[in-house]
Amino acid sequence: MRLADLVATGASGEAQEALLRGLLDEYAETLAPHVRKLLADFRCVDVARKVVGVGSVGTRAWIMLLKGRDERDPLELQAKEAQGSVLEAHLGPAPHDHRGRRVVEGGRFMQAASDPLLGWERATGIDGVVRDFYVRPLWDGKWSAAIDTLPPQRMAVYAELCGWALARAHGRSGDRVAIAAYLGSGPSLR
Numbered sequence: 605m606r607l608a609d610l611v612a613t614g615a616s617g618e619a620q621e622a623l624l625r626g627l628l629d630e631y632a633e634t635l636a637p638h639v640r641k642l643l644a645d646f647r648c649v650d651v652a653r654k655v656v657g658v659g660s661v662g663t664r665a666w667i668m669l670l671k672g673r674d675e676r677d678p679l680e681l682q683a684k685e686a687q688g689s690v691l692e693a694h695l696g697p698a699p700h701d702h703r704g705r706r707v708v709e710g711g712r713f714m715q716a717a718s719d720p721l722l723g724w725e726r727a728t729g730i731d732g733v734v735r736d737f738y739v740r741p742l743w744d745g746k747w748s749a750a751i752d753t754l755p756p757q758r759m760a761v762y763a764e765l766c767g768w769a770l771a772r773a774h775g776r777s778g779d780r781v782a783i784a785a786y787l788g789s790g791p792s793l794r
Contacts, residue, residue, distance in 0.1 A: 634723035680742035
């Protein structure tokens with residue numbers, strides 16, 4: 605559902621546009637300077653609420669359509685509500701008071717190359733409640749193999765690549781010494 609259909613009819617188009625510009629400016633401040641400069645050439649032309657998948661039920665998600673120099677220069681961003689980490693119940697609160705920032709910085713920490721448009725913002729919803737969001741492109745360009753059709757030799761290569769990526773992420777995020785001790789020095793995992 606489009607934002608224009610959700611907000612009170614008394615809100616002017618200019619007021620809505622100013623609100624969106626403010627949100628985009630706040631989000632842009634979380635990006636690297638060179639990416640912020642590129643984003644400055646875009647303007648938000650529409651916002652709609654998105655229906656989320658099963659893993660995100662109960663959270664809010666918005667799609668923002670931005671346009672650059674003309675109709676053939678679109679950028680679609682998605683703002684997803686960031687909730688508290690499930691680990692907080694066991695480890696205490698996250699080091700950041702912004703849940704969207706926690707998600708973004710965790711992704712940047714673990715991934716070899718994070719999305720340059722991955723950022724965060726805090727927004728007051730049309731219901732008056734302040735929520736944290738992380739923002740990313742709507743289509744993130746992830747690739748995955750069609751594992752149900754891979755021959756055994758290629759499946760083994762794919763599994764090895766997945767293992768390397770997972771090991772790299774764990775090596776960057778956890779206690780490397782404890783992980784190494786757990787894995788041991790043999791040719792297979794325990």
